Amino acid sequence: MVAEAAHIDERLEPLLRQVSDPEIPVLSIMDMGVVRYAQLENEQAVVKITPTYSGCPAMDVMSVEIKAALQEAGYEVDVELVLHPAWTTDWITPRGRAALEDYGIAVPLEADADKSALMGAKRMVECPQCGSNNTKVVSAFGSTACKALFKCEDCLEPFDYFKCLK
């Protein structure tokens, strides 16, 4: 993953950190790992973002909000969408994972474990409400492209699980 680290100028970083995912407001786009590049080039802020899923409607909103946040700080801005390398849930930072859990969204498992959990073969997704592993997949596709719908069989609460994408 080191080779794929994002290049972010430290003057732009705190400004970008204020922009959040419109579908998951507790999660900054920085912690989401969608900002791959943010540098000042000839007085202009050039920001490159990558979509989580191809059809993610949140990308347009993020792009507008990035522009607004940087323009407010006095920068000319150019936001570009890049596809390669493709986004992976590994790019969600530890801080981002903690924010997801606090918000009630279970964090992605490793790829193999993710597959068995979504197939209902193994119970390993932890309920973000009560911490039980006694959880069950309701549907592999949830309220947004990046999530699956789960149910906890102990506290009986339904919850979203952020699917592993590699």
Added chain:
Amino acid sequence: MQESLYNYILGIADNCLILGQRLGELCGHGPSLETDIACTNISLDLFGQVRSYYQYAAKLKGGDATEDTIAFLRKERQYRNVLLVEQPNEDFAYVIARACYFDIYHELFLLELMRSTDETLAAIAHKSIKEVRYHKLFSTEWVKRLGDGTEESHQKMQQAIDDYWPYTDELFQPAQVEKEMAEAGIGVDITKLKEPYYNALKSLLETARLEVPDNPYFQKGGKQGIHTEHMGYILSDMQYMQLAYPNMEW
């Protein structure tokens, strides 16, 4: 070369567009809330992939072309999608049969497209395959569940598998532009995907306790723009807004 590449991209993208449109028809009409959401999620993924392809195609074409003019302002004969993806939803078994026939192909196809010498196509393939693996998981699991389910679900799944079987072979019949692009190292040699495709399909049908159809008669024509009677209805629905209110945005 530019013209061929443009046509090649449309061929790939049109499959995703028309299947996405078909799955989108289930919005609010799925057999259960979960399957409804799943089908429309998959539809959204496909439209996202389509946008990447059409944006690239529009750039190659230049002039006034945009992703929207390519999607909405072509005539039926100019769409290059295979006949499979335009087949109607009928009942849920047909939705699943069509999806699994396409998803297995789609994954194999993207695995090869990832190696394209064209960087943009390779990047789109890298992105899309992650999504398509979830699509395939959904459709193939449903084939097993329905095939190996009740007597009625088994019978319906078998019927759908039989009825859409004749549309599978076209996936592996290269159009002229596909041959040209494969030779140039840009496109995928789809003839090589045929064997792994039918092997995967046969093993899936076996697991699902379904019979592999032995019908040797196959349909083709979509890649040449000769579509089934369903295509006109799809387009009149999909293009309605742009034709009635040109350049409309919201």
